[in-house]
Amino acid sequence: MRVAENDSKMASILPDGGGHFGPYGGRYVAETLMPAVIELERAYNSICAEPTFQAELNLLLKDYAGRPTPLFCARRLSAKVGGARIYLKREDLAHTGAHKINNTLGQALLARWMGKTKVIAETGAGQHGVATATAAALFGMECKIFMGTEDISRQAPNVQRMKLLGAEVMPVDSGTGTLKDAMNEAMRYWVGSVRDTFYVIGSVAGPHPYPVMVRDFQRVIGDEAKRQIMEAEGVMPDMLVACVGGGSNAMGLFYPFLEDGCEMVGVEAAGCGIGTGKHAATLGAGSVGVLHGSKSYVLQDENGQIKEAHSISAGLDYPGVGPEHSWLKDTGRVRYESVVDEDALNAFHLLSAVEGIIPALESSHAVARALVEAARMPAEKIVIVNLSGRGDKDLGIVEKLKAR
């Protein structure tokens, strides 16, 4: 009954009936898609309340995705810092190597309950693409993954994995060929195929109900972490740290703790530095706008044209952010910081060397910030970092940077 209790406590922070978190969220899509997102909202509300759906999903999360993922006390990393004790929530150990599988299993199962046989998805780093292709293979669904050509070249191993899993990878060369452009193209394809195709959005972004739905499928991260830290330490953590691109791994970790006292830090990609203009710090340096179906902070110029983001990590290279994060920023419940490419790379190497864990470049941003935060805290304090994915996919790009 733990979950039900949490839900009643959180009634005040759920979005309204139209999917608004304060002034953010909503459904800003073309009319062709409106009936589909309304149908999805209804289906999600009724199907996810079914005990048999929940049982089926929980079984998949356990036997297929390998949940619960461990909460690991990173003693050598903590000793290096000389401050708070750092725990790593090991989402990198989930099937397919990142937290993305929690959401894609949920959405693909929902698609199956709704009678849809085709799924599409956008992907940046390729982790969400792989996780969607995996769920599609498991359920015998036809799957198309939209991916920017720049990302296809910097995340080649994930492209091979998606193809191996039977997905069709659709290259997108508009814009800078990154996540934003992939999402544009996925939305365009969805407009033309909406009658029989389910769009598996990979983050807490997009039109309502996606931000709520993805958060709900990802909250398993925070629910587990809460139980695990109580078992390990007998107390609640003092701080949670997670990287934020669209923001799904952060929402997943933060959400079950929102009503508790612990501090929360979301870490955006500062790229080459916010001052250079080459970054992906949407909350740190953006302004309110509408992109990809919801109102939130976006990176834009004075004419409302969306700017290109930049990050060493393809998964954070996005000029938007989930609407609930915008709300949590404005209310002050979560503090948002940013980490430059170089510091993320250093954290990537450090964690590999001292703990034998190679983190994704996305997660390396969270690790880098956690080192700064932990160093300022006394030794009895506890920090949980969401290690959202494994770094094998990034070896190519890291090697290339080293050579430079």
Added chain:
Amino acid sequence: MSRIEETFGNLRSRGEKALVGFITAGDPDFAMSLEITRQMCRSGVDLLELGVPFSDPTADGPVIQRSSARAIGAGMNMKVVMEMVRRIREFSSVPIVLFSYYNPILAYGAEKFYGDAVAAGADGTLVVDLPPEESDELTRLWGHDLDFIRLVAPTTPPERMARIASRASGFIYLVSMTGITGSSGLKSEETAVVAKELKKNCNDLPVCVGFGISTPEDAAKMSQFADGVVVGSAFERLIESGLQDSHIAEKVGEFAARLKSALRAGE
């Protein structure tokens, strides 16, 4: 009576269907784009839709995506769009609808957009990614001097059609197919079924069909069950093919004339 209402009234009395011509404002540049609108107005376009270019046009196909990128590259923004409306008003009284994604309007300022659009001489606006569920935040700041054109899609159920129509003015834009602009595969029988349903639920507003209409034959066929047709990508395709052609504006005008002649009674 708004200029848009008046236009449809006149067309009806002449037994004609409306030709709504869309171009991306400022493609390929301001001067050429203005000249193109002049030729279009001169050649029988009944309503002009000026597309405000946006960096991420998720409801548009490749032709309009490229035209938007060209226009942005040539310095087009909302302020310059307003200037373009003022300049068009120097030579034409054809109703002008500003067709935009929501973000450029939000960045410009909702109230400022309304005030400037009315002052420049625009007659209506259509915000493609602003469904009735979200549009109050914009329209509650506005007066009644700008018609609010709304979209109905083949996926829109009848009761939703009625709800949309009750909050629309000027005309209703019926999307001919489930797809993005400039798609192929027009199926007039299927659109006819949706149009018939919409006519029962349209609050007596005129209905114009758009998306994928690219020839005079398409225009004639699709106008049978509507009050007009919208042609956009076909104009933009022509403009794109003539980027180096100094007579492109005249060619766009000639094409508009051919489309219009297919929409006159008995032709």
